[in-house]
Amino acid sequence: MKTRKLSVRDLDVDGRRVFVRVDFNVPLKDGGVSDDTRVRASLPTLKLILDRGGRPVIASHLGRPKGRRAPEMSLSPVAAHLASLLGTKVLMAPDCIGDEVDGRARGLQAGESLVLENLRFHPEEEKNDDAFSRKLAALADLYVNDAFGTAHRAHASVVGITRHLPRPAAGLLMDAEIASLSRLRDHPEKPYVAVLGGAKVSDKIDLILHLIDQVDAILIGGAMAYTFMKAGGVPIGASRSEDDRIDQARAILARATGTGVRIQLPLDHVAARSPDPGQVWETTPGPAIEDGRVGLDIGPKTREAYARALAPARTVFWNGPLGLFEVPPYDEGTRAVARAIAAAKAFSVVGGGDSIAAINRLGLAPSFSHLSTGGGASLEFLSGVDLPGIIALADVPDQAKAPRPPKPPAARRRPGARGEHRTR
Numbered sequence: 001m002k003t004r005k006l007s008v009r010d011l012d013v014d015g016r017r018v019f020v021r022v023d024f025n026v027p028l029k030d031g032g033v034s035d036d037t038r039v040r041a042s043l044p045t046l047k048l049i050l051d052r053g054g055r056p057v058i059a060s061h062l063g064r065p066k067g068r069r070a071p072e073m074s075l076s077p078v079a080a081h082l083a084s085l086l087g088t089k090v091l092m093a094p095d096c097i098g099d100e101v102d103g104r105a106r107g108l109q110a111g112e113s114l115v116l117e118n119l120r121f122h123p124e125e126e127k128n129d130d131a132f133s134r135k136l137a138a139l140a141d142l143y144v145n146d147a148f149g150t151a152h153r154a155h156a157s158v159v160g161i162t163r164h165l166p167r168p169a170a171g172l173l174m175d176a177e178i179a180s181l182s183r184l185r186d187h188p189e190k191p192y193v194a195v196l197g198g199a200k201v202s203d204k205i206d207l208i209l210h211l212i213d214q215v216d217a218i219l220i221g222g223a224m225a226y227t228f229m230k231a232g233g234v235p236i237g238a239s240r241s242e243d244d245r246i247d248q249a250r251a252i253l254a255r256a257t258g259t260g261v262r263i264q265l266p267l268d269h270v271a272a273r274s275p276d277p278g279q280v281w282e283t284t285p286g287p288a289i290e291d292g293r294v295g296l297d298i299g300p301k302t303r304e305a306y307a308r309a310l311a312p313a314r315t316v317f318w319n320g321p322l323g324l325f326e327v328p329p330y331d332e333g334t335r336a337v338a339r340a341i342a343a344a345k346a347f348s349v350v351g352g353g354d355s356i357a358a359i360n361r362l363g364l365a366p367s368f369s370h371l372s373t374g375g376g377a378s379l380e381f382l383s384g385v386d387l388p389g390i391i392a393l394a395d396v397p398d399q400a401k402a403p404r405p406p407k408p409p410a411a412r413r414r415p416g417a418r419g420e421h422r423t424r
């Protein structure tokens with residue numbers, strides 16, 4: 001029988017205290033929250049619980065305090081900001097466990113929420129310590145996890161606590177992440193095209209190896225392209241590359257050739273003497289980059305070729321900017337690819353903090369089916385890893401209409417179209 005994860009929607013929260021694990025790992029500046037995207041993202045789940053008479057006991061980590069109290073990583077400013085967004089009473093606890101915190105949690109009234117202090121002030125959190133997990137569980141009657149970004153970590157507030165509270169459930173954000181990423185992982189409609197860019201190949205080796213078995217084409221850009229180009233013997237000038245990954249890159253190219261998956265590498269680049277702003281830049285005539293030049297973005301021929309490859313796609317996954325998008329004009333390649341994905345009639349998912357930042361800067365967020373906030377967790381999920389924080393949630397029979405069975409795999413397109421780079 002098909003199962004799904006229990007959702008916060010399925011819980012009877014009326015009059016109950018609900019431990020809600022959120023991701024409030026936000027940047028702070030001058031005593032306030034400088035980017036509140038993650039706080040806003042938690043609102044639907046918190047409002048649902050409050051509207052149904054539940055009393056949220058909200059927990060998160062912030063930064064890397066390494067098991068010690070660090071006042072500059074207090075969640076207090078985040079609690080204040082949450083209160084202003086919710087328009088309801090939000091109390092701040094002095095710690096995340098202990099008698100005083102216990103008293104505050106028990107004293108919560110309808111319409112009130114309690115924000116616990118930074119979980120990572122205690123080393124037991126990251127150790128998934130059972131005694132600590134019990135103390136967290138003692139603060140509430142029910143458990144909801146809405147922090148997809150830490151679902152790949154077996155920590156006390158993510159895994160340990162679920163052994164001590166009944167029917168651990170997914171929050172609305174977690175639900176949406178699981179639904180969208182499962183669709184990509186388990187039954188993607190073909191053609192499925194992946195676009196991979198960003199800084200490093202090393203972060204994404206497992207993902208690439210997994211995608212090779214699923215996708216029709218992988219379009220590569222960003223700094224990681226240079227490692228692949230070097231592996232293929234193309235000169236890359238002074239561009240960044242990871243020399244200790246060249247063998248792996250070569251193996252990936254060989255495997256792609258064997259399975260008939262197209263791996264497209266840039267046909268041209270925007271290059272300059274250095275990445276500093278204001279440098280004179282030029283477009284290379286072909287894939288090679290001259291000595292003394294650094295590749296900083298995909299060039300116009302590549303943008304066109306990638307847009308052509310994306311046009312027929314029915315499923316797209318994108319992770320990693322195609323160039324040094326923080327420094328214009330090296331954001332043009334990322335913009336062109338974002339537009340091409342937006343124009344395709346595809347189920348489109350973007351993962352990765354910098355990729356989402358780039359899309360937001362371009363104002364293109366509404367054109368994508370799903371923005372995955374998970375970073376590392378999204379990549380692990382798509383690499384086929386079962387995340388401990390998701391495994392820990394209760395399973396229920398799925399009575400909803402089963403998703404359409406996957407179509408038989410479309411014939412893999414062979415390399416050969418114009419403007420493509422062979423994986424040889």
Ligand code: ADP
Nearest residue numbers: 198199222223296320323324325352353354355
């Ligand atoms: P994400 O956060 O979306 O997973 P990554 O962290 O892997 O993405 O990579 C993003 C970073 O890669 C950005 O800071 C971007 O400037 C950088 N980058 C992409 N292409 C290049 C390039 N050609 N040269 C230098 N940096 C690049």
Ligand code: MG
Nearest residue numbers: 352353354355
């Ligand atoms: Mg990043």
